[in-house]
Amino acid sequence: MLNKNVVTFIGCDCEYEDARIVLFGAPFDSTTSYRPGTRFASNAIRNESYGIETYSPYLDKDLEDYHYYFDSGDIELPMGSNEMALQSIYERTKTIIQDGKLPLMIGGEHLVTLGAFKAIFEQYPDVEIIHFDAHTDLRDDYLGVKLSHACVIRRCYELVGDHKIHHFGIRSGMREEFLFAKEHCDLHKFSFDGLEEVVESLKGKKIYFTIDLDVLDPSYFPGTGTPEYGGVTFKELQQAIHTVISQLDIVGMDMNELSPMLDASGASTALVCKLVRESLLELSKGEEENE
Amino acid sequence: MLNKNVVTFIGCDCEYEDARIVLFGAPFDSTTSYRPGTRFASNAIRNESYGIETYSPYLDKDLEDYHYYFDSGDIELPMGSNEMALQSIYERTKTIIQDGKLPLMIGGEHLVTLGAFKAIFEQYPDVEIIHFDAHTDLRDDYLGVKLSHACVIRRCYELVGDHKIHHFGIRSGMREEFLFAKEHCDLHKFSFDGLEEVVESLKGKKIYFTIDLDVLDPSYFPGTGTPEYGGVTFKELQQAIHTVISQLDIVGMDMNELSPMLDASGASTALVCKLVRESLLELSKGEEENE
Amino acid sequence: MLNKNVVTFIGCDCEYEDARIVLFGAPFDSTTSYRPGTRFASNAIRNESYGIETYSPYLDKDLEDYHYYFDSGDIELPMGSNEMALQSIYERTKTIIQDGKLPLMIGGEHLVTLGAFKAIFEQYPDVEIIHFDAHTDLRDDYLGVKLSHACVIRRCYELVGDHKIHHFGIRSGMREEFLFAKEHCDLHKFSFDGLEEVVESLKGKKIYFTIDLDVLDPSYFPGTGTPEYGGVTFKELQQAIHTVISQLDIVGMDMNELSPMLDASGASTALVCKLVRESLLELSKGEEENE
Amino acid sequence: MLNKNVVTFIGCDCEYEDARIVLFGAPFDSTTSYRPGTRFASNAIRNESYGIETYSPYLDKDLEDYHYYFDSGDIELPMGSNEMALQSIYERTKTIIQDGKLPLMIGGEHLVTLGAFKAIFEQYPDVEIIHFDAHTDLRDDYLGVKLSHACVIRRCYELVGDHKIHHFGIRSGMREEFLFAKEHCDLHKFSFDGLEEVVESLKGKKIYFTIDLDVLDPSYFPGTGTPEYGGVTFKELQQAIHTVISQLDIVGMDMNELSPMLDASGASTALVCKLVRESLLELSKGEEENE
Amino acid sequence: MLNKNVVTFIGCDCEYEDARIVLFGAPFDSTTSYRPGTRFASNAIRNESYGIETYSPYLDKDLEDYHYYFDSGDIELPMGSNEMALQSIYERTKTIIQDGKLPLMIGGEHLVTLGAFKAIFEQYPDVEIIHFDAHTDLRDDYLGVKLSHACVIRRCYELVGDHKIHHFGIRSGMREEFLFAKEHCDLHKFSFDGLEEVVESLKGKKIYFTIDLDVLDPSYFPGTGTPEYGGVTFKELQQAIHTVISQLDIVGMDMNELSPMLDASGASTALVCKLVRESLLELSKGEEENE
């Protein structure tokens, strides 16, 4: 008796009912204004994940210590319809949180965050956002398009309102976007400076954590459509993720903007696998005692 | 006194008022369901065109014999809004035909044809379509999206009605699409067999000529998103273009689906340059006597 | 309730008990003497298969007309142990044929054929082999290694004996290999000339059908480790596969030597998807009446 | 009325008469001794520049605040004649400085600096050179060729004489070159250590600023023909450029040795775009008050 | 006792004194006007040659049957000096023919032919040229440069005079070049049509045989700088080489314009290896009896 071919991120092998954290892919890049290809990211990291180990020597934890990671695969998203794509992402996220589980979404372009965040925001209206990115993503529209990767955080802002979005690593945008952020958000330019203080102030609140991987310097992460030099290092990002997850109450998370078509060596894809593993393990805080 | 940096397809150096044929790019691939990147095609062929000559030894004609080719550059199209993109393409085409000139559009994905064809159809309601492609593009929708590359010829059909679309080279599609074509169109599978007869029957009519370059076998044209083996050779396509243009009254034309991101060697881009040169020269029939 | 992420070749969606044809991958290339990478082929074609249609306009058949294709995924094979890898392939094949189903294996390097063929040979000791390839693969050893891709057909010969192996398309090898073939096999150089006659003579016999995809000319199939010009075209191979499957009693089949690392554009991978689809449909002969 | 296709670096949109800073490309790499391809750099950065913003959050300045950047395009340079190529570059530079404007040249291989510098030196015989590079470029000849990328700074030395060339970041060369530099130049190995002092000492002098981009570590800049590890970081280079331009009287500047053929991901090209933007803004010091 | 690392084309292992045919590389591409990289060709084919066999099933001959092939390696050529490079090539060729051996040169760009041909012409003033190419290479100058790849056959013409150059496969050039050829040469457009007759008429004469590999259609040979579709197939070229060498008295031969940087899959390089093997074996006519 042979089995069907199941492909999941390493160590994500429980049944859905036992899951506490649910991974899924949002393979959509229809509004990408420059080099496309992030639609292939979630599939790529599943395959590439077999090149790393389930054990983290940083945390001395192993994905196999836990039996509650579930990979529900990619949503089938229609290129050419932002509305329908966001609706599907919203529904998948809604299902996961209604079942009492934590969603971890792999984009896709950054616009996919909007679909997931809407579901989170409905459940947790006081949620705040921690946003790691090279770009503000605060445009009101991009060539007239409101549902664009370049506007996604602005759309989130319209849900949460003033001073609920905490940006780090930002080093690109129009002057207007920086001025907007100054008035309405909590924007930290260039690095993670100030992250400790922000995290301290957010303790006890529900947090949505969105990472546009181009926050990394392109020397670490060339496999993305709009590389912006002057970014953070891998170790800085790894540490910042640790700071955020280990101290705050994360209710949803995503990582976006890996473009495997631009990752000739496969290294950028491997980097994301490592961050996903570390994030899954970090999100399992307080659980290991029960094991 | 130095000049601004003007970049056009080779030999396209007249002023707009003197132009008879107007080239433009439609850099849009937002609905591409598989590998994207055709948005970079029109820019790529302009740059690559300097690798070929203006003279065609096939036709013994030279682009420099004529002084009425004009390259109006790329339209700025918003990724993420099919409607707005098609509207902009429609307007550019409308301008060109209202000024009494012939539009030659370089895609982009095949959906861009719809914008150009709408303008043509308004002007010439009896126009018929010659369509070279590997795929039928006759779906009614693609994952619910009506304005998709996979549906573009179906949308054109809704304008022109039965038996006005003549497909050649088709070798991929759903069974439903082939059945639809059997009833409503004039579909020739796999090759250009029957082209001579069709051309004979269309003499005197206005013709829109749309070429999805994946009609070529991928051995000739790997630089495209959905390679489909079993296609025509370069020489067959060159001959078929000659057959169509030299005998029919072309009122608009396009070439689509080159994806430079998938063209590591640059050869597919060079192929399109050669076809554009040959097409420009073919479209100049009857003019050389005046020179 | 969300599902696990199942990834199969398109249209292979029945349950195992209902399956008549079982696809599996043999991701092994440990003995490849030149450019490696075929280990990634089976996974690549599953993912790439969503770029083609389930319907074949050549055969006017659709994978969805049948509900007995099953994709049992890749075997986990240990790089560095030819013996253990071949044993695992043997066991998977044995299971499939003991369950009364037909195995279709995707390599991997050509050595994997030996594992599958051993199981077939045990079941059908009179089986003969049709072998499409650029290379004879008849070396007795390669740098002292007997279980090498360069020796695989020699090892099969040692099972079946004289005049049971029918090679086509061969255009590379040592003189000794060609002399060996002259005496012990039925080798057709360069093309499929003679295939019709051979097929006629084999009617009624059990046939194992092994295709090293480098039988194709590299203009059609650059994505392989030892490209050898002067090969057959895609259409010739498609026709030859039709000739073989439609007239003979195939008891096992494989396709080998796609190397996705060498397939920058993805076209070679797409070619294999198309051949797998056509082969699945061809292997379903005589079945459609029952559906 | 449609316009010709003008392609310039972002934000370079004034008319020539209004220009204060004039960009041009020198697409020449005929003497490159190892991996070629820098001929494509200037064209690549124009196209790629649309992936970045005109606004710099580092300087809180926007290219659109100024209306005096002009991009005069690429000079047509004959591969295979160093003399003719250098003469053309000399003439373009001469025109620009005679019109009272500042030239910013994008190479090409480093040899192009010689053409531009000759024009600058004629105008400003006391000019000194700041030279960022991994290599000394101080060979007297390369396989007998005097006009070679490997000799370009030696040729400049022959114009300016002793102690007028200030090298930084150097980490490769023949021993003879380092000995020559010790005696005749002001060479700083490996880093920008000492730059502040040198800049202090050069205040009030006319400075030609030449950057061979391989001064960057290849982790930041793989897209170059002779990658030399142990180089400076992007942030260090950005800071060093700031130090030089903000304090000194730059009369000409160039950036060389980007090779887009070696920049599979496009990241190295994006890096140069960012440096060009920052340099344009830095070179606009003292101007913003007038706006 | 260990040996130095000797790297030669397969089967080229005799000592110089025993050699009848001497291979050498001319790694020069300084005048290439478009995509460079042919400088790496000769080295690439040596390394790649181990992927093919020494035995040819086409000719039933084996490089190892003969012991007079010698690979003298690459000449060290100075990028940036056409004159010096051509002089070095001339000298290497002179040495070989003065030693009574036959030179087979691997370019490099096509300009290298001029250096070799000068030496041949001095020895055999009545020599005629058979020239396979996509391009005429008959320009008088290219942007003022006389020693350019685009002019190489014109320079050869100036040595041999009228009606001594026989071109085949030509499909690109300026009108002037075709007119020049009509008057002064024997140009056959597009294919090898007429080759049999030309060969018949040249019997008994000394022949220099120069192959610009872009005579091949880019579907067979994408790895070249100026791909020109509409070319000959591999089998046609293989047959044409057979026709020329087997019937004529070849006194020198070259193959040019492979650019490994553009050959992502390695297939174009493998193609050249096969042609070199076949050519070496063909050039050994009349010798096998003596073995």
Next chain:
Amino acid sequence: MLNKNVVTFIGCDCEYEDARIVLFGAPFDSTTSYRPGTRFASNAIRNESYGIETYSPYLDKDLEDYHYYFDSGDIELPMGSNEMALQSIYERTKTIIQDGKLPLMIGGEHLVTLGAFKAIFEQYPDVEIIHFDAHTDLRDDYLGVKLSHACVIRRCYELVGDHKIHHFGIRSGMREEFLFAKEHCDLHKFSFDGLEEVVESLKGKKIYFTIDLDVLDPSYFPGTGTPEYGGVTFKELQQAIHTVISQLDIVGMDMNELSPMLDASGASTALVCKLVRESLLELSKGEEENE
């Protein structure tokens, strides 16, 4: 009189009898479990070495100051037989040390270390190992295979016993491997912290020095099969190599795991060339006085 084509690493031009340090390649990657291709590394660095200089400005030493570097080329190793490959490597190493010379091996995958180390260990039974790597390589088996790259240090451990292996830079492995190392080895996680102390304690002992180049962060070294972020910088590795070689008695050394197939830009290969040059010069300590 022309010479055979000798290809060696730059500056390795003495005769074997005069050699003190002997370079050789071990082009084997048959057990690589993920992306293969390291078999091409030794050949690649020979060719690439001509892109760097023989002079090191770090050490103010030149390879040409010494005349005792010898490059004995690559061993011909049979893919598909770990035992035979290791035996050949063992024999080459044995020859070199029996002739009183120091071996410097270029892999290949890391398994090749076992062959070389066995020969060293026979000669120097008290030898200890310094091991730079991202991975522990301490598995007992990998899918049942004992002679695997993933087990190579475990196999070495079985020779030397407890506390003789000093690992640095390790950041990936199974928990069991880290626990094993804790008990039996001297493992330093993530960095070179502690190297100075270890080196101090090892003074006077014979040392085998094995470097898996993936100890480098992938931002510096993307050209490897299992990129693992969080690694050391180039400067840190260069300094650590200096620390080890300048103070300890190295009796054998290797560098492994460069995969040129994954090094699109060539930068990773150039990095290894620089490390090999620096290592050769460092290994020449105390010799320069004799020159």
